[in-house]
Amino acid sequence: MNKFINSSIVTTRGLKCLSSFSFQNQQNQNIISELNGIEMVIKLMNNFQYKNEIQQFGFEFLQIICANNKKIRNKIIELQGIELIKKGIKNFPDNQRIQLFISFLIKFLEIENEIFDYSNTNEVDQEENQIKNRILKGIEEVIKEMNESPTSRITQFYCCSALSYFDFQNEENKKKIKELQIIKVIIRAIINFKNNEDIQESITGALMNIVYDNKRNENEIKEMEVNERIISTMNKFENNQEIQENGIRCLLNLSFDNKENVNKIRETNGIERIISTMNKFENNQEIQENGIGCLLNLSFDNKENVNKIRETNGIERIISTMNKFENNQEIQRNGIGCLLNLSFDNKESVNKIREINGIKRIISTMKQFENNQGIQRNGIGCLLNLSFDNQKNKNKIRKGKGIEIIIQTMNNFKENNQEIQRLGCGALWNISIDNEKNQENIKEMKGIKTVIEMMNKFEDDEEIQEYGCGVLNNNIIIMNENNNDISLEKEITETQVIERIIIAMKLFTNNKEIQYQGCCCLKNLAINNNNNENKDKIREKKGIEIIIKMMNNFPEIQVIQNQGCETLWNISINNSINQKEIREMKGIETIIQAMRKFPNNKEIQENGCGSLFNIGFENGNETEIEKMKEIGIILPAMKQFPKNKIIQYYGCRILLNSSFNNQENQEEIREMKGIETIISTMKEWINDKEIQYQVFDALNIISYKNKRNQKEIRKLKGIEIIISIMNKYSNDKGIQYIGIRILWNIGFDKKNREVIGEMKGIERIISAMKEFENNELIQEKGCGALMNIIFDNNNNKNKMREIEGIKTIINVMNKFPDHEKIQENGIRTLFNCIFENEENLKEIKRMKGIETIISTMKIFEKNEEIQESGISILWDIIIKNQENKEEIERFEIQKLIQKAIQNFPKNETIQKWKNKF
Structure with a gap:
């Protein structure tokens, strides 16, 4: 000025x-x-x-x-x-x-x-x-005169005009309102002269100051129906600017922090009146200012009023006024306050504000009055409300530079306004949920650094910690989605995010949201299999302990149990120290407890299976898991969620681990219909190779040296499915290898051998051996499986000859002459082939198998199995036929047998040949 x-x-x-x-x-x-x-x-x-x-x-x-x-x-x-x-x-x-x-x-x-x-x-x-x-006479004389001449138009006019100039904020004058029954006197004048515009004008002017302290005069206001009288007068003289000004000022005072008046104004159509007046006198700055003030009071914590304001186009009016008087700080402050109230938990209002460019108005006001704490606080609060579960608004805020203004405001008032920090963290949390572009924008604006700084500064503020954890969680997710964003990862390290999260979780153990968001953060920081640095830091800062404590503190809350299981899963991947720490902190017990408590929760079962599988790798953990009867947890989960890949995958892996070298667990799996469950998984996931790997592995271990389980597989038509899957994935050496091992295991059972033969299992094994002729493991296990399958089964023996199985065995033995296991399994298979089968004897001789057998016996003269089977074959093919004496001499068979007799004096089968030469 x-x-x-x-x-x-x-x-x-x-x-x-x-x-x-x-x-x-x-x-x-x-x-x-x-x-x-x-x-x-x-x-x-x-x-x-x-x-x-x-x-x-x-x-x-x-x-x-x-x-x-x-x-x-x-x-x-x-x-x-x-x-x-x-x-x-x-x-x-x-x-x-x-x-x-x-x-x-x-x-x-x-x-x-x-x-x-x-x-x-x-x-x-x-x-x-x-x-x-x-005025000079004083309030008492004015009221006295009004009481003495209640029907005098002139008296009432002058007296009411005089009353409008007295200071009723003065404590002495405040007392006089009640003592002199001023409200009653004025309302009487309103009623007596309801059609007199001048008097109504002077009365409303007087009332706006008298009702300022609406709490003190609450009873009188209610008794005399002040709200109704003012609104009625405003409706009657809607074109009188002075009455509208005074009336809105009255309603502003009456509605301040008074729920009863607030509701009464709505019930008597006061909201419609206020908005109508604002529309009619849109250029009157005082009416607009006080009108927005009224709507601010009326919309505070009152859903019915919020809806009424929206339905009466009040949002349009507020934003229009803010646009028209953009330099009026009071209008901007109260306007943003109104939008804050209107947008709280009200989707219709939230969408309406966006549709009429309210977001743009809010951000513009915040930029213009960047030093006004009230505007900044309410502005951030608006953006917090508007961005909740609303992707359109989130994008609009980003495009209008709203994220930038939030972070700037937080930095500007970081020393003296805790509420701004609280709302700022909350807004950034909402804005970044499921919105990658906003997450990127927060990162570019150094928002993570600001949030961490506020969390450190206001360590005891529960809401800042809660919202801060939410912001960090959303923005750490993007690091993983963007293939480990190096710059973000560096910022996370420099700002000590892990330490900050764990401190928040320790300080507020009873805050569900902090525990949940904090746990999510730790999970995402550890989610990369190779990020052992973060996993180690989480352990060192007692993060594993706090996660398990969280799960125990909130046993009934499913999302927390799920998040805890998932975090422990990620933390334990490829980290044996963390696996051990989880066991020592009773984490295995906590995970199994969660799975037991929520058997129908797919995510908990899924993450529980993954966790138990990882943790089981550490020495000592598998025993601990067994103590908790994990088979009784895993099998129900697999049955409950047959279409869930993760549960089926890790369920099979856990069953595999628990039954490895453990006859008792193998028996338990069968008794609990686990083999049936595994075979059902094979059928359900027939087109998923990864699942078939796990299923095959599990059946291989479960059937190993377990006759009951071998028979159970047959009864459940498992043999047919195994061979069917081997045929489906004939080019996959892993499935062929494990499938052959299963057939070897179950081939110990006579009836199983018959089924394998009938289902063309021999053809499948021979085909795999031909397909992967250079794979030593497949050749070794293939020979072993065929050895079992043809034992004591002439149909299978004949099939070996008919499909060139004998030729395949001899070729394999010739290809891997130095591989002891291949030679051992091969020679034993040939022995089983010729037992009581003359045609197979001839086939071996025709395929020059004698030379192969003798070569094997010479190379592995110390292998008892090879020597025993070799001598038995040579006896049947050559020795017992006298006409083969030349071959006996040519191959020096007698010398070979004598050496075996000498090397294995305790082998009865070998020793019986001692006196036959």
């Missing part, structure tokens, strides 16, 4: 602001005085002594600021305020408001005798004197 001292527009608006700032605010009055504001105002009034508005707002300001301050009253007199008053009386005799403000000023300055000469009634207008005289 000092800078633009010659501008009447700046002066007018400045004086109005000073009046608003100083009204009922002693602190602001003192600041204005200290800054020489009074001197400036009087100077400006003298400069513009004929400007109506400047004089009006100037006198209004002076009478407000001096009312309760003797020091300021003296200063006004010293600055020739009396001369200024005389000029005002003379220059504006017809301006009622100027004259009324002057009358107050005269009373406060106690200069009545210096101003008026009552002998000269022409100096001031008689009507104005009527009001001034009443």
